[in-house]
Structures are given as C-alpha cells and as structure tokens.
Amino acid sequence: MDNEKKFYLRVGQNAEEVSEEIYKEYYKMRRRERYLEERDIAHGQFLYSQFDNVYEDILGEELLKDSTKEDVCDSVVTKVMIEKLRKSLKLLNDEELELIIDLFYKEKSQRQLSREIGIPLMTINSRKDCILKKLKKHLEN
Known part of the structure; x- marks a missing residue:
C-alpha cells in the first residue's frame, strides 16, 4: 500500500492531483492574496472584488469603464x-x-x-x- 500523501487542487468542478510543492506554493499564494486584501481593507482601500457578486457572471473590475480605450x-x-x-x-x-x-x-x-x-x-x-x-x-x- 502506498503511504505517500496525495495533494489535490480544485480546478473548476474537478479535483486534480498535484505535487506537494505545487500544492504548498498555491496555498502560499492564496494566503498572500488574502493578506493583501485584508491589509487594504484595514487601510480603507476599495477593492474591485467587493462588487464581484453584485451581478451574475460579472467581476467587479468589469463594471468600471476602461479609460485606456479611446471613445x-x-x-x-x-x-x-x-x-x-x-x-x-x-x-x-x-x-x-x-x-x-x-x-x-x-x-x-x-x-x-x-x-x-x-x-x-x-x-x-x-x-x-x-x-x-x-x-x-x-x-x-
């Protein structure tokens, strides 16, 4: 019997097996993102992601007009x-x-x-x- 621990990441609806290194790196990155968001909120900064669930299938950043596109x-x-x-x-x-x-x-x-x-x-x-x-x-x- 294989005693080696298996690691999985969710990709869409499926759980995919990954190496321990990829698994740890992924969760390290996710924790860093959460830390930065928490820090921004603590400093009163606005996050586009706060609007992610306002409309179905539209991300908060998509609600803003792209000022780089010329009329x-x-x-x-x-x-x-x-x-x-x-x-x-x-x-x-x-x-x-x-x-x-x-x-x-x-x-x-x-x-x-x-x-x-x-x-x-x-x-x-x-x-x-x-x-x-x-x-x-x-x-x-």
Missing part, C-alpha cells in the same frame, strides 16, 4: 483634425514648414533655434505667431 467619436474627430492639419501644413512655404517642424515636432526651444540658425529670438517668436495664425485661419475654414 470612437474622439478617435474620428482626432483623425479628421490631423488630416486638416496635414492639408494646412502643405500651404506653408519651406522656411515656415521647417520652423514649425523644429519647434513642434523636434521640440526645439525658440532660444535653441535662435542660436542654431542665427536669427534673433524675437524674430523666431513673431514668425511662429504669424505661421500659427495662418494655420488657425485655414483650419477654421
């Missing part, structure tokens, strides 16, 4: 605006386009750009303002 309407508006901006940028001459690319796409400061191309800072600033007004006017039409 379809916002996505469409963003795409339309990007396309309008692309068309507007085509209206700029090479010098104006290069200034916008340096300032907004390459994220260079006006001071840095002034030093690089040897144009006074105030000139860079006024050119930028004129270009932005030109783009705004076209985007509003």
Whole structure:
C-alpha cells in the first residue's frame, strides 16, 4: 500500500492531483492574496472584488469603464483634425514648414533655434505667431 500523501487542487468542478510543492506554493499564494486584501481593507482601500457578486457572471473590475480605450467619436474627430492639419501644413512655404517642424515636432526651444540658425529670438517668436495664425485661419475654414 502506498503511504505517500496525495495533494489535490480544485480546478473548476474537478479535483486534480498535484505535487506537494505545487500544492504548498498555491496555498502560499492564496494566503498572500488574502493578506493583501485584508491589509487594504484595514487601510480603507476599495477593492474591485467587493462588487464581484453584485451581478451574475460579472467581476467587479468589469463594471468600471476602461479609460485606456479611446471613445470612437474622439478617435474620428482626432483623425479628421490631423488630416486638416496635414492639408494646412502643405500651404506653408519651406522656411515656415521647417520652423514649425523644429519647434513642434523636434521640440526645439525658440532660444535653441535662435542660436542654431542665427536669427534673433524675437524674430523666431513673431514668425511662429504669424505661421500659427495662418494655420488657425485655414483650419477654421
């Protein structure tokens, strides 16, 4: 007769035989989860799992809106605006386009750009303002 102790874990409706190492590791992990939940509750933190049984077959975390998913309407508006901006940028001459690319796409400061191309800072600033007004006017039409 085999005197070796057998270990089982419940998987769905079935009890599956596992090694002693897996059994101990599983219950160690479960105890750690309970400890963390108890600690969170003691500190007044809210747990999504508190809503697990509010609705059938829905976990508490599924009740929250996923803020990482972009709204379809916002996505469409963003795409339309990007396309309008692309068309507007085509209206700029090479010098104006290069200034916008340096300032907004390459994220260079006006001071840095002034030093690089040897144009006074105030000139860079006024050119930028004129270009932005030109783009705004076209985007509003």
